[in-house]
Amino acid sequence: MLHLQKILILDFGSQYTQLIARRIRESNVYSEIHSHEFPIQKIKEEKPQGIILSGGPMSVYDSDSPKIDKEIFELGVPILGICYGLQLLTINNNGMVEPAEKREYGKAKISITQRDDLFKNIPDESIVWMSHGDYVTKLPENFIVTSKSENSPICSISNSSKKFYGVQFHPEVAHTEFGKQIIDNFIFNICNCKPDWTTINFIDSSIEEIKNKVGNNKVILALSGGVDSSVAAVLLHKAVKENLICIHVDHGMMRKNESADIIKMFKDNYDLNVIHIDASELFLSKLKGVIDPEQKRKIIGNTFIEIFENEARKFHDVEYLVQGTLYPDVIESVSVKGKSVTIKTHHNVGGLPEKMNLKLIEPFRELFKDEVRAIGRELGLPEIFIKRHPFPGPGLAVRVLGEITKERLDILRDVDEIFMNELIDKNIYDKIWQAFSVLLPIQTVGVMGDNRTYENVIALRAVTSTDGMTADWFRFDYEFLENVSNKIIRMVRGVNRVVYDISSKPPATIEWE
Ligand SMILES: Nc1ncnc2c1ncn2[C@@H]1O[C@H](COP(=O)(O)OP(=O)(O)OP(=O)(O)O)[C@@H](O)[C@H]1O
Ligand SMILES: O=c1[nH]c(=O)c2[nH+]cn([C@@H]3O[C@H](COP(=O)(O)O)[C@@H](O)[C@H]3O)c2[nH]1
């Protein structure tokens, strides 16, 4: 990635920051998100073609709100401020921001009052998406107003000679009609970027970077068999060849036969060095009696690392551990970038122990799942690897709600097998982003063969998504649901009720814990 032109995004905690990155990458320009605390010296070293200041939940005039180093305005680099970003541009250039009487959320119609490069090829009037409670009350020095709406006289501003632009609305969200065009205008017309961020360039530059780091030493890769770590394994193999040691851990919370299938899938397709470790007893003993979801995740993250470090010691010259961590794992786990809130601790990010001997290589840490799939296809991975639904590292531990026991895991494994086979048999698997079943921690009354039962409830979950950041529930037809429900209750002892989860993300999440 070293040689690519890039746009730096400074994150002030907006829920939409990752969307800004996506929109830019969709135009084949590389973009990177950094915390608003990213030091000015580092910004200079990155040599960005342009900088975008994101939105954020705080108010610029609050004393503890995130600030910006004024030197950023002296770099000669084009800047686009979005919402909070525009407000920062304003107060740092002798303008003023105050709380508005009427807050503006959702749809608004803007009219262009002065056409600058940012609004090239945008109609005079268009629909944008607003989400703000503060507004600019005094224009910053040497800026002009470029658009207005019914509710606010200042919807965007610019200082074309310095190439500073600010928009009060969010061009990165799909609801802003010409948002993508506005972002393209910024990156191509104003920052003069070339569309050189392609999967091939990503692969080449990652391989070079990995080679530089690892040298001739051995490197360990945590191989779950899921899409991300499988693509990572093939990428690493290209970079370090026989020095790659893949470790697959069976933590006892995999699906039925999953570990054996994964090892076979790799043996059949690749000449990779894969070590299979059965650590189910260790994991289950550590999780005994634990019901808190976050605690489960942390125990699992720690135990994974314990195992990888034990294995690494057997080789002497291992310095790095490779994981298939993705951007959503990072953003939902820790607020490494802006001031976003922790939703859940992903085992491979927030669930890691504080002190680790191995250093991490995470080639996909800035990427989304669909981007990793595209890289996998470019690297020639067979579709059976690429199309697999995601499976979380903690596995069935976060799907057996409440206490995890071997008995409850076995019930869920049997149910899951039936659900997955039905999806495949009925040709629905590929239409769904992720599907699974959850064993609830309650029992309900049923009647079977004239007898009273008091048994477990299963919730089925199936969602559509592109990147796991947002998701909607899949619309099955009733016949399918009826059939699966019957099969599960008939075939799996201990289950007398099946329900289907019809919540989207947000407000729910995909997994239940
Ligand atoms: N059972 C496992 N053995 C070894 N490493 C694992 C295991 N489960 C997870 N990991 C590591 O944790 C990382 C994150 O898991 P995650 O489930 O997000 O990714 P994945 O399994 O590679 O892909 P997918 O999201 O498609 O399941 C993996 O990329 C892998 O490096
Ligand atoms: O490797 C992982 N380790 C984890 O700890 C973890 N938690 C959730 N997931 C997966 O992430 C995606 C988003 O899930 P949520 O909407 O439940 O946060 C979904 O695809 C989840 O299956 C995890 N993956």
Ligand SMILES: NC(=O)CC[C@H](N)C(=O)O
């Ligand atoms: N979405 C935003 O960036 C909001 C900025 C600021 N908190 C406001 O309410 O105006």
Ligand SMILES: [Mg+2]
């Ligand atoms: Mg997985």
